[in-house]
Amino acid sequence: MDEILNKIARCIQSGKIDKVSPxxxxxxxxxxxxxxxxxxxxxxxxxxxxxxxxLIPAMETVGDRFSRxxxxxxxxxxxxxxxxxxxxxxxxxxxxxxxxxxxxxIIGTVAGDxxxxxxxxxxxxxxxxxxxxxxxxxxxxxxxxxxxxxxxxQAAVGLSALxxxxxxxxxxxxxxIKDSYADTRILIGGAPVTWEYCEKIGADFYSPDPQGAxxxxxxxxx
Amino acid sequence: xxxxxxxFNISELDLSVPRIGxxxxxxxxxxxxxxxxxxxxxxxxxEKLPPARAEYTIFEAVKFxxxxxxxxxxxxxxxxxxxxxxxxxxxxxxxxxxxxxGPGISEKSRQAMEAGDLLTGYIxxxxxxxxxxxxxxxxxxxxxxxxxxxxxxxTNRYNPGYCDWKVDEQEKLFRLMPDNYCGIRLxxxxxxxxxxxVSGFIGIGRNVRFNSFTCGLCDRTDCIYRNIKDKE
Ligand code: B12
Numbered sequence: 337m338d339e340i341l342n343k344i345a346r347c348i349q350s351g352k353i354d355k356v357s358p359x360x361x362x363x364x365x366x367x368x369x370x371x372x373x374x375x376x377x378x379x380x381x382x383x384x385x386x387x388x389x390x391l392i393p394a395m396e397t398v399g400d401r402f403s404r405x406x407x408x409x410x411x412x413x414x415x416x417x418x419x420x421x422x423x424x425x426x427x428x429x430x431x432x433x434x435x436x437x438x439x440x441x442i443i444g445t446v447a448g449d450x451x452x453x454x455x456x457x458x459x460x461x462x463x464x465x466x467x468x469x470x471x472x473x474x475x476x477x478x479x480x481x482x483x484x485x486x487x488x489x490q491a492a493v494g495l496s497a498l499x500x501x502x503x504x505x506x507x508x509x510x511x512x513i514k515d516s517y518a519d520t521r522i523l524i525g526g527a528p529v530t531w532e533y534c535e536k537i538g539a540d541f542y543s544p545d546p547q548g549a550x551x552x553x554x555x556x557x558x
Numbered sequence: 559x560x561x562x563x564x565x566f567n568i569s570e571l572d573l574s575v576p577r578i579g580x581x582x583x584x585x586x587x588x589x590x591x592x593x594x595x596x597x598x599x600x601x602x603x604x605e606k607l608p609p610a611r612a613e614y615t616i617f618e619a620v621k622f623x624x625x626x627x628x629x630x631x632x633x634x635x636x637x638x639x640x641x642x643x644x645x646x647x648x649x650x651x652x653x654x655x656x657x658x659x660g661p662g663i664s665e666k667s668r669q670a671m672e673a674g675d676l677l678t679g680y681i682x683x684x685x686x687x688x689x690x691x692x693x694x695x696x697x698x699x700x701x702x703x704x705x706x707x708x709x710x711x712x713t714n715r716y717n718p719g720y721c722d723w724k725v726d727e728q729e730k731l732f733r734l735m736p737d738n739y740c741g742i743r744l745x746x747x748x749x750x751x752x753x754x755x756v757s758g759f760i761g762i763g764r765n766v767r768f769n770s771f772t773c774g775l776c777d778r779t780d781c782i783y784r785n786i787k788d789k790e
Contacts, residue, residue, distance in 0.1 A: 452671070
């Protein structure tokens with residue numbers, strides 16, 4: 337079992353999606369995360385084990401390497417593709433309830449802001465960390481965040497912004513959320529955001545990169 | 559008050575796979591195989607989009623206050639702060655510019671991402687950044703050609719939101735311009751729509767100069783542009 341899980345993890349770390357995928361060149365023609373996951377599930381490995389022992393640790397390594405600037409966004413996204421090709425086989429088990437995720441994470445770019453690249457990278461890494469992500473998109477009003485939290489009261493929330501001006505809208509959203517849901521954990525990020533600002537507006541966590549957010553969420557449910 | 563508007567076909571902009579690769583942080587010769595193929599096809603798709611637009615207006619009556627670190631144009635006082643005021647001081651006039659890739663490239667990026675292909679979406683996003691940059695460079699060259707004949711030089715471009723010039727000052731910049739100038743609108747949070755747009759000032763005068771070390775004036779050490787300059 338270990339061997340196949342290690343192989344899946346290696347495919348994800350190196351961005352090997354499936355057999356026909358030419359990337360990375362040194363794995364050409366080999367099975368990818370897609371085939372290996374299918375094989376693992378057909379051969380008695382539990383979806384939980386695939387998630388916890390292959391996908392999550394592999395994406396954690398990818399996130400750490402990105403934080404250390406050993407790889408950049410394109411390589412990270414190639415790994416994400418490989419992860420998705422494995423995740424696709426797990427989806428039916430999530431739906432049936434046989435495999436549980438760690439929790440829910442609501443994310444959106446704040447009101448007045450359209451920038452979604454950073455938010456999408458964070459969503460993807462958090463999904464790879466074993467969370468169900470509810471992505472509300474861009475220019476998300478406080479009301480929309482509140483509605484989503486109302487429907488998913490246990491969820492943690494992430495807010496993203498591009499400019500110092502749109503970042504100001506985080507303040508209002510955080511205040512309104514905290515007013516009704518004092519226990520909801522709020523993570524913030526985006527180019528102009530700092531720890532100082534996070535503390536100032538009463539959010540719970542700031543991270544300059546996705547992996548910091550994944551690690552924070554992980555210790556919340558540990 | 560003089561001005562000029564441009565529309566540049568994407569194919570005129572000289573975007574290349576290595577250039578985009580560099581923006582994606584690939585080192586020299588590292589952007590190959592699938593990555594370079596993906597960039598190549600994104601560029602091909604981008605070339606089918608409507609042209610990028612750029613426009614400037616030259617304001618002759620500009621007043622500098624050294625003490626306040628402000629610049630006054632048409633009764634609007636720009637609080638540009640120390641760095642920008644010291645770099646623009648001495649300009650006889652200021653070209654206020656806007657430049658945009660248009661909404662198409664961000665739309666492409668969004669569509670790819672919504673379909674679950676983050677990598678393609680990210681590449682389109684980088685192409686969008688390069689389109690704005692390249693369109694700006696052509697505007698700058700054209701302006702340079704026109705000012706050179708009268709023996710004048712240009713400063714670098716300075717944008718609200720950089721070098722301690724607050725981004726909300728964009729609201730004043732847009733007040734100087736007619737509505738929907740260059741096809742760009744500013745929302746109440748000082749964000750331009752289309753997203754892939756830039757705004758700013760260029761100083762024009764006999765006694766100004768281009769400063770090739772402006773990155774050194776800025777305290778943002780994680781800026782992708784700075785890193786590229788450092789590598790060069
Ligand atoms: C590329 C870029 C542009 C491009 C594209 C912009 C776009 N919206 O697509 C162009 C050239 C068009 C541009 C224009 C402008 N820009 Co600009 N731009 C950048 C740059 C270099 C990179 C942004 C980017 O896409 N990064 C890549 C993505 C993946 O990173 P990210 O979004 O930050 O997300 C990461 C993290 O922040 C984090 N994260 C993000 N969200 C979240 C959420 C959570 C919960 C967590 C935990 C983490 C997290 O994880 C992500 C992955 O690592 C930054 C500087 C920088 N190094 O960040 C300036 C920057 C954002 N721009 C800036 C400015 C000022 C502008 C302009 C206003 C300048 C002008 N006057 O023209 C305009 C505004 C454009 C507009 N539409 O209004 C400033 C903003 C600071 C401020 N003062 O507000 C910055 C920070 C540069 C600076 N001066 O330091 N820009």
